[in-house]
Amino acid sequence: MAENESFRNDWATKDFYQVLGVAKDASAADIKKAYRKLARENHPDSNPGDDAKHETFKAVAEAYDVVGDEAKRSTYDEFRSLQSRGGFGPGMGGGGFSGGGFGGGGGFNLDDLLRERGGAGGGIGDMFGDLFGGGRARGQQQASRPRRGADVESSATIGFTDALDGVTVSLRLTSDAACPTCQGTGGKPGTRPHICPECEGAGFVVSGSGGAFAMQETCPRCGGRQLVYDEACPTCHGSGRGTSARTIQARIPAGVKDGARIRLKGKGAPGENGGPAGDLFVKVKVTPHRVFGRKDDNLTIDVPVSFDEVALGAEIKIPTLGGAPVTLKIPAGTPNGRTFRVRGKGATKRDGSKGDLLATVEVQVPASLDQTAREALESYRAATAGKPLRVGLFEA
Ligand SMILES: [Zn+2]
Numbered sequence: 001m002a003e004n005e006s007f008r009n010d011w012a013t014k015d016f017y018q019v020l021g022v023a024k025d026a027s028a029a030d031i032k033k034a035y036r037k038l039a040r041e042n043h044p045d046s047n048p049g050d051d052a053k054h055e056t057f058k059a060v061a062e063a064y065d066v067v068g069d070e071a072k073r074s075t076y077d078e079f080r081s082l083q084s085r086g087g088f089g090p091g092m093g094g095g096g097f098s099g100g101g102f103g104g105g106g107g108f109n110l111d112d113l114l115r116e117r118g119g120a121g122g123g124i125g126d127m128f129g130d131l132f133g134g135g136r137a138r139g140q141q142q143a144s145r146p147r148r149g150a151d152v153e154s155s156a157t158i159g160f161t162d163a164l165d166g167v168t169v170s171l172r173l174t175s176d177a178a179c180p181t182c183q184g185t186g187g188k189p190g191t192r193p194h195i196c197p198e199c200e201g202a203g204f205v206v207s208g209s210g211g212a213f214a215m216q217e218t219c220p221r222c223g224g225r226q227l228v229y230d231e232a233c234p235t236c237h238g239s240g241r242g243t244s245a246r247t248i249q250a251r252i253p254a255g256v257k258d259g260a261r262i263r264l265k266g267k268g269a270p271g272e273n274g275g276p277a278g279d280l281f282v283k284v285k286v287t288p289h290r291v292f293g294r295k296d297d298n299l300t301i302d303v304p305v306s307f308d309e310v311a312l313g314a315e316i317k318i319p320t321l322g323g324a325p326v327t328l329k330i331p332a333g334t335p336n337g338r339t340f341r342v343r344g345k346g347a348t349k350r351d352g353s354k355g356d357l358l359a360t361v362e363v364q365v366p367a368s369l370d371q372t373a374r375e376a377l378e379s380y381r382a383a384t385a386g387k388p389l390r391v392g393l394f395e396a
């Protein structure tokens with residue numbers, strides 16, 4: 001967090017505008033002009049041995065480092081403005097931290113504040129809780145109550161045979177951990193935060209007209225983080241939430257169907273303060289098989305047959321999934337679309353027994369005929385001419 005170095009300055013006790021002898025609303029050009037004049041007058045090279053002027057030179061440089069930089073100046077202004085409203089000054093209601101281990105120089109130290117935010121708990125929430133009242137009690141309740149971890153949703157795409165046999169898949173789960181780039185602040189690394197202007201650093205806002213019906217809600221501007229950044233973290237886009245992931249092994253049971261939602265107990269987000277972990281729900285997508293389909297515990301297959309095979313009867317070979325082909329006996333006069341059941345060649349059931357293979361015949365019409373086949377079919381037509389196939393269509 002070296003970029004927060006400048007916050008080590010005791011901003012609460014130092015008026016940089018006064019040091020430079022300019023007004024609070026002075027333009028950047030005027031500040032620069034004032035700084036150059038003072039730096040020249042107090043420069044150690046022109047004042048050898050004059051310790052007072054050395055000190056002034058250092059103070060002027062320190063002041064200009066902050067208010068001469070647009071971003072730092074605006075943070076400083078926000079900070080001073082909050083302080084002047086009763087926020088941070090020593091002895092000004094800041095009992096929560098003025099003697100309590102922050103910084104140590106007596107002044108408020110934003111660097112400590114940022115470091116506290118990254119710590120295990122307490123930190124800024126407690127400090128602001130002290131300042132604004134109410135927030136601390138709320139924060140502590142939330143912190144110490146055992147809470148069950150959140151349920152986590154994930155999805156897995158598995159192959160057709162894996163769905164039948166069961167399979168162990170690796171799932172990458174994004175966690176609720178802080179964003180690794182910005183440590184959860186939501187700000188672009190290297191940029192500096194301001195106290196949130198919306199909630200004035202409280203993290204929550206009170207809506208309504210006050211009194212019994214006033215509602216306290218999380219500040220919409222800073223999302224309860226109490227600080228805002230001009231530039232959002234490029235990794236989390238300002239949410240502060242992590243994209244860090246963990247990988248777990250999840251067992252998908254045999255016989256899972258496409259679209260099924262499997263619950264893996266205790267594989268969700270970890271609980272807080274001893275609470276149980278949440279559950280992981282895995283939505284399973286099963287990629288279709290090129291040949292076989294699935295109907296409950298049965299497998300299905302569409303079998304192309306020729307007109308003569310169903311008309312005259314035939315014995316045809318059909319594949320099974322993961323086994324040797326089987327012979328299907330098609331009786332003469334089998335209608336198109338009839339389904340045959342091949343026992344024990346389907347999916348494995350829960351009890352270990354197997355479902356059936358359901359084979360449905362689909363009569364194929366040849367797209368072209370050679371001379372011999374054409375003549376044979378013309379003979380067939382001649383032999384069957386006058387068969388009243390469509391009579392039923394015209395009955396009233
Ligand atoms: Zn806010």
Ligand SMILES: [Zn+2]
Nearest residue numbers: 179182233236
């Ligand atoms: Zn981030």
